[in-house]
Amino acid sequence: MTTSLCQLKEDMALLKRETAGQITQLKTEVDKLKKQLQVRQVAFSAALVDSKPTNIGPFPTDTTMIYKHVATNIGNAYNSNTGIFTAPVKGVYNFEWSVGAYGDGSHGSGAWLVKNSVNVFMAWEKQTAGFMSSSKAVALLLEVGDVVFVRLVANGSNVAYDDGSHHNTFSGHLLFPM
Template identity: 70%
Template sequence: MKISVSFTLLLLLGSVPASESVECQRTSPPDIYAALREITASLVQLKANMALQTTGQAQLKTEVEKLNQQQRVRQVAFSAALLPQDQQPTIGPLPTDTTLIYTYVITNIGNAYNSKTGAFTAPMRGAYNFEWTFGAFGDNSHGSGGWLVKNSEYVFMAFEQQATGFMTTSKGATLLLEVGDVVFVRLMANTLAYADGSHHNTFSGFLLFPM
């Protein structure tokens, strides 16, 4: 009896079509490891993109700071005047050419002018414009004037002389300066400069453009 039943079951199973047999099988589970590999690859790419973005932002910040620094260096201008020395408004006459120290500073953008030495030091290579003025009371013996000096080179002189009254003179020059070149004004020997609150004796300069 058992043998007959078993044989009958075998016949029934053999009669089931192949398509129905496949449908009866369980669907295999998805490949979890492949999905994890895809997620990991995406995370790695995202991290790399973020690293590139951070690097790009850092480079951009560095470039902006560099441009700002260059812009600050290019902003150069000063203007200063003489003040009475030891309460004496008249400077001179002196036996030799003497560097004047303009201590009354109203503008010093870029801090290129030194009010302790009277010298302007070029912070960058470029074309600079300078102006200097002199004034004093005529005494029938001495004039008023001085030289613009670049390093040790006498460039231009401004000079005026008259017997009486107040005399003034001024001049300007454009110089090509290298980094570290110094420019200053020297009072000519045996001349006068009058310093008071009116500030007749001045020294000014500014950067025209870098080169």
């Protein structure tokens, strides 16, 4: 009987070690899944300024718009110091941007959405008086590290105006990873 009791104790000790190992492995898997889920949670929305009325442009060259008033930046993929979104995961992303200013007959308001160094789509408007604005949206397949940003169109004829109403915005989110 003592042999059986000793054997049972050994079997229980073995089961405890195996169970402890399985628990550790499961915890590691859960942590890994949590990290993957966090990386897949990507969304941002920003405006040019917090509240102070600001005119920018016209500029002699295309100029990256830096959206300082960040309402949302889940995943921290948007950089409010550079105005650049960097894809943290390969996937399809949706981007929206709007550009606006007060029309004076001589300046329009236009901005390109740029992927890496390629102009994708432009939002543009020109009118003689009153506030003018234009907006666009696009879905883009991005690789890890691809950058997306908005550029005010050059040639000395495009301007943007923003204030606490946030007329000029840039937003994006991950639709699904690939």
